[in-house]
Amino acid sequence: MSVLAQPLPEVNPLQDPLRFERRVPPCTIVIFGASGDLSKRKLLPALYRLFYERRIPPNFAVVGSSRTPMSDDQFRDRMKDSVAKFLEDAPFDEDIWTSFAQSLYYVPGDLNKPSSYDDVRNKLDQIEKDHQTGGNVLFYLSTQPSYYAEAVLALGEHRLNRGNGWRRVIIEKPFGHDLNSARKLNDEIHKVFDESEVYRIDHYLGKETVQNILAFRFGNGIFEPLWNRRYIDHVQITAAESIGVEGRGGYYQEAGALRDMIQNHLSQVMATIAMEPPTVFDADNVRDERAKLLRAVRVTKPEDVPKYAVAGQYGAAKIGGQDVPGFRQEPSVDPKAQTDTYAAVTFFIDNWRWADVPFYIRTGKRMPKRVTDIAIQFQAPPLGLFKQETKSGLREVRPNLLVLRIQPEEGISLRFLSKSPGSGMRVRPVSMDFNYGSSFGERTPTAYETLLLDAMAGDPTLYTRQDMVEASWQIVQPILDVWAHTTFTFPNYPAGTWGPKESDEMLARQGHVWRIP
Amino acid sequence: MSTSVIFPAQPEQILKGLGKLWTSLAQEEKQQGKPTVLRACAMTLIVATDDPDGGYAASQTISELMREHPSRGIVIAVSPEAEHGLEARVLAQCWKPFGKAQQICCEQIEIIARPENWPNVGPTLIGIVAADLPVVFWCRHNAALSPLASRKQKAGLEAVMSLATKTIVDSKGEDAELRLDLLSTWRKLGRTVADLEWTRLTPWREPIANIFDNPCREIKFSSFRKVEIAHGGEKPGALALYAAGWLSAPHQADVSFTQAQGKDDGLHRITLRSDSEQIDFERTGDCMILRSTNGRSRRYTYKEASVDALMTEELSVVGPDAAFDSAFARAQELLND
Numbered sequence A: 001m002s003v004l005a006q007p008l009p010e011v012n013p014l015q016d017p018l019r020f021e022r023r024v025p026p027c028t029i030v031i032f033g034a035s036g037d038l039s040k041r042k043l044l045p046a047l048y049r050l051f052y053e054r055r056i057p058p059n060f061a062v063v064g065s066s067r068t069p070m071s072d073d074q075f076r077d078r079m080k081d082s083v084a085k086f087l088e089d090a091p092f093d094e095d096i097w098t099s100f101a102q103s104l105y106y107v108p109g110d111l112n113k114p115s116s117y118d119d120v121r122n123k124l125d126q127i128e129k130d131h132q133t134g135g136n137v138l139f140y141l142s143t144q145p146s147y148y149a150e151a152v153l154a155l156g157e158h159r160l161n162r163g164n165g166w167r168r169v170i171i172e173k174p175f176g177h178d179l180n181s182a183r184k185l186n187d188e189i190h191k192v193f194d195e196s197e198v199y200r201i202d203h204y205l206g207k208e209t210v211q212n213i214l215a216f217r218f219g220n221g222i223f224e225p226l227w228n229r230r231y232i233d234h235v236q237i238t239a240a241e242s243i244g245v246e247g248r249g250g251y252y253q254e255a256g257a258l259r260d261m262i263q264n265h266l267s268q269v270m271a272t273i274a275m276e277p278p279t280v281f282d283a284d285n286v287r288d289e290r291a292k293l294l295r296a297v298r299v300t301k302p303e304d305v306p307k308y309a310v311a312g313q314y315g316a317a318k319i320g321g322q323d324v325p326g327f328r329q330e331p332s333v334d335p336k337a338q339t340d341t342y343a344a345v346t347f348f349i350d351n352w353r354w355a356d357v358p359f360y361i362r363t364g365k366r367m368p369k370r371v372t373d374i375a376i377q378f379q380a381p382p383l384g385l386f387k388q389e390t391k392s393g394l395r396e397v398r399p400n401l402l403v404l405r406i407q408p409e410e411g412i413s414l415r416f417l418s419k420s421p422g423s424g425m426r427v428r429p430v431s432m433d434f435n436y437g438s439s440f441g442e443r444t445p446t447a448y449e450t451l452l453l454d455a456m457a458g459d460p461t462l463y464t465r466q467d468m469v470e471a472s473w474q475i476v477q478p479i480l481d482v483w484a485h486t487t488f489t490f491p492n493y494p495a496g497t498w499g500p501k502e503s504d505e506m507l508a509r510q511g512h513v514w515r516i517p
Numbered sequence B: 001m002s003t004s005v006i007f008p009a010q011p012e013q014i015l016k017g018l019g020k021l022w023t024s025l026a027q028e029e030k031q032q033g034k035p036t037v038l039r040a041c042a043m044t045l046i047v048a049t050d051d052p053d054g055g056y057a058a059s060q061t062i063s064e065l066m067r068e069h070p071s072r073g074i075v076i077a078v079s080p081e082a083e084h085g086l087e088a089r090v091l092a093q094c095w096k097p098f099g100k101a102q103q104i105c106c107e108q109i110e111i112i113a114r115p116e117n118w119p120n121v122g123p124t125l126i127g128i129v130a131a132d133l134p135v136v137f138w139c140r141h142n143a144a145l146s147p148l149a150s151r152k153q154k155a156g157l158e159a160v161m162s163l164a165t166k167t168i169v170d171s172k173g174e175d176a177e178l179r180l181d182l183l184s185t186w187r188k189l190g191r192t193v194a195d196l197e198w199t200r201l202t203p204w205r206e207p208i209a210n211i212f213d214n215p216c217r218e219i220k221f222s223s224f225r226k227v228e229i230a231h232g233g234e235k236p237g238a239l240a241l242y243a244a245g246w247l248s249a250p251h252q253a254d255v256s257f258t259q260a261q262g263k264d265d266g267l268h269r270i271t272l273r274s275d276s277e278q279i280d281f282e283r284t285g286d287c288m289i290l291r292s293t294n295g296r297s298r299r300y301t302y303k304e305a306s307v308d309a310l311m312t313e314e315l316s317v318v319g320p321d322a323a324f325d326s327a328f329a330r331a332q333e334l335l336n337d
Helices: A037-052 A072-086 A094-101 A114-131 A145-157 A179-190 A208-219 A249-274 A283-296 A302-308 A447-457 A466-484 A501-508 B011-032 B054-065 B115-128 B151-161 B176-188 B202-211 B238-248 B307-316 B322-336
Strands: A028-032 A061-066 A104-108 A137-141 A167-171 A198-200 A232-240 A309-312 A317-319 A322-324 A342-348 A358-364 A371-378 A387-390 A393-396 A401-407 A411-419 A427-435 B037-039 B043-049 B071-078 B086-095 B103-113 B135-140 B166-169 B193-195 B226-231 B254-259 B267-273 B278-284 B287-292 B297-301
Touching: A028 A037, A028 A114, A037 A061, A037 A072, A037 A094, A037 A447, A061 A114, A072 A094, A072 A104, A104 A114, A114 A145, A137 A145, A145 A167, A145 A179, A167 A447, A179 A466, A198 A466, A208 A249, A208 A401, A208 A411, A232 A249, A249 A283, A249 A309, A249 A342, A249 A358, A249 A371, A249 A466, A283 A466, A302 A309, A302 A342, A302 A466, A309 A466, A309 A501, A342 A466, A342 A501, A358 A501, B011 B037, B011 B086, B011 B103, B011 B115, B043 B054, B043 B151, B054 B071, B054 B086, B054 B103, B054 B135, B054 B307, B071 B115, B086 B115, B103 B115, B115 B151, B135 B151, B166 B176, B176 B193, B176 B238, B176 B322, B202 B238, B202 B267, B202 B278, B202 B287, B226 B238, B238 B254, B238 B267, B238 B322
Parallel strands: A028 A061, A028 A137, A061 A104, A137 A167, A167 A198, A232 A358, B037 B103, B043 B071, B043 B135, B071 B103, B135 B166, B166 B193, B226 B254
Antiparallel strands: A232 A371, A309 A342, A317 A322, A342 A358, A371 A401, A387 A393, A401 A411, A411 A427, B086 B103, B226 B267, B267 B278, B278 B287, B287 B297
């Protein structure tokens, strides 16, 4: 049998990755749900910023689609206001906007109506000719989650999943509302798109500081030998928000903190912290390791849920002299809602590296401040030669704490013990800080800038794969099931505090305490 | 900015001065009971200048660069008006990121030297470069770079270069032939050398490179065998030579230079020719226009990059620069042809 050799595409010898931005091929991004909040606050500002920095090719195009009837120009005007308002750490430039806006189009349509997809296809055909996009299309589902399966199936029925170039689809979280629905959604999507064409977005993974965890762990030789149960006592992952539900009471009431944060963002952060080193830094290997880690997390038995998981809900309080409503007093919230606005979970990873090391994860709304960080508490030295002076006398300390700060003050701190100046051997912990902002003064791209660019370039490293999503549902599902049948005495923590006392007790049972971030 | 007194440029004195400077900055922290200052340093950046106003300008540039490239900045101002032979002072450049309470500070050492003391600067520097970090030397000492430089001036330059992991010069306005010869000599000695004229080419290079990435473009770069460079000035400068070297190196394309009449020095147009197509890139004022005989036309905004911006880019390239190496080698071939 003879095989006709296809000529290899010519490598462009003029490209200079050292100085030029990474090249992404021209393409059209179709945003379903374009008049929604996510488009206005995150997607369009991110695309504008990428255009501003010339990180996307000038012949790209964006097609917005939603039910709101609008012309191209009306869509452009509306998006201009949003971009100017929600652009993060960057100026809005009128001239650049004018140039950017020429690539914005709008197709009004209802995801339930077949004619809407025909309209989108007609627009894509026109853009392919006018912009020379090569037929590359990235679909972004920024709709209500209940439309995901329907929209993807319709894309298939209208043959929008295939064309002259590549076709990819980005799906926002939540990916399912439990394990079964996530599996079902995966099955539906795979009827139309191959897994390699599906980009499930978890914007936490796009944050520079989360990506830096990989650089920190696997780019340095000094920490990895200590990164195991022999030297690490426990790990605390905190994602606290000072705000309440901010008008999203209706959605949040159904979701809750465990579903909204721990099932996706924080379990992926835990996987990044705890995964084994990939053999090669590419999408498949990195995601294999993340998935492997998530599969190694011990699934909590229903009878152990009260021991390893704590639900909380904030009540009314006075913060800074102002009255703050409790969750049940928020608009669109059932006054008897059993929603968890706070969740704390203890996970154990059953592998050789992490056996018996608790990973404590907590997240909540209306906490004292907005902070996300990961604290790795190393074990105390085998012999306590030095005691730390405290108000209540001398005590032994566990000095070595490594804190990876995700937001808002991105950086890394290492706490160690140092002798206080003067006579006598008095010691106190000091901190060695790396501050992202001071070492890399340049503006940090937002997570959506990073992730959109990656999807356009065909790099899914920072996107979650089917097995990762299902594994993360697997570890929270027993907790969700037990909580669904529990009547909590809510509220159990006042707004502006670090959560319910049961959460402190959960750690105390292991001899640990929550740190104050 | 905090300053301290001027003292003889002895490494120990300078380091002691730096110690005092940080202690005084820490006092403020102690009073306020919270961290107010963060010391940042990712490299040593040495700038040597013999321009009478060069010391001040270099300080300003370092303070701009510190946001992206925090460094221990060492400014060597060589001036016949220096009061003493070799003296120094230390200061901290600080800035506060938007919305943050903590200032980020970089230390800076200013060394003022009379021309006859320039050869003695090297031994001082050995003791004061930040340990274990890259040392970048930005040479703005024109007399030492000149072909007419004295033996002592060359020795002074060599002493500083021997400490540097990378030396940066700016060949703008210089005789390109002489300058490329000098850089070539350094490169043969194993020095890592960069030229801001190459950095100035990035806004040209990036859009040109990108047009050959377009999947719809069937004509490949390899089919463009003729390169024409239109430059200002009588002879092509380093910028024009680097452009020619970069575009002709991959396939040894033919190169011709033309003088753009009545235009300022620098690069004005790049033309690429194949058997079936001609692509022109032309700079006109604040924009760059691409025109192709197949009907394609595009405008790009073009802004003359400031020295701060050029240095910011150049300091980001710490290892080998393959594109520059190949363009430089080809530019030298073109000069010798």
